[in-house]
Amino acid sequence: MGSKERVERLKAEVHQLILDAAMGIVKNEGCEAVSIRKIADTIEYSPTIVYSYFLNKEAVLIELSKRGFTMLINCIKQGLVSVTDPKERMEAMLMAFVHFATKENELYQLMYTVGSGVEDVGKAFPALSTFINLFRQEMQPLVKGNTLTEEAFRCNYLICMSFVHGLVSLNRYYKDIDPAMNNMVLKKAIEGIISTIELS
Template structure:
């Protein structure tokens, strides 16, 4: 192995160590406790070494956001391809989204810390774009199969994503305990959404 290859491998090892350490801090203390100083202390390197790999804490957060959207897009695509019927795809996507949020809570928190991403944010990150496209294509097909072909698919995408995010937020951050299981409420809301765009 040449010197250049060795340096590259060392750089990748340090970068992976920074991310692993950051993730451990998040898992044990939460996102609000994450700092460059804590990461540096954890991996036993100086603060400038961390800055050589990530220009800021936000850059580290962005890496976790990218990872989260990559996992989510894979799971939504798998759910979507399990059926060829567009309304059923929307139900499957909703179920996969819900399951992702419950099983990847730290990722979900950083991915949606400021709510649903806007159009510009979606365009800037390929992983986020894939999540949006999985939902949008199922919505467009459902609109085509219904009686309102003039419906705006982008408006419906925002409505659909708002339903999903709203229910996840209630599940994660609210002490509210409904009389029926939350998943049934989500399924009922998605069913109503589908009926609305097919009417």
């Protein structure tokens, strides 16, 4: 391996080290705790080195959010692997979404907090388009007459997002919600969402 390849590999390793350290801080202490100094201390490099990879803390958080959307998409795709029935696929997708948001709570909060400060969310997070298209693809077979207009899709997509955000927020607030109750709420809400889609 030549010196140029070694330098590139080292740069990629340090870049990954920075993101892994930031992710650890987010998971253990929340996104407010992330700082360039704390990342530098964690990986035992100087803040100057971290700044040579990322302009500021916000740039690190945006990169973590991109990683979060990729993880979420993979989680949903895994949940759909063995499911064929359209209703069951929509249910599996929403279940996977809620489980990801609950399991990766701090990262999930970061993904949607960072997005609110970005001028063009679609441009900043290309994986978001993939995520939205997953919903479009799974909603299509549920629609009466099999024609999903853009307006109907947007409306139903926002209903799904509102439901997931709401349930995840309730679980953060009421820390003693029984998992069986969560599943019951999840099932009933998903039935309601699917019936709304079917009427579109």
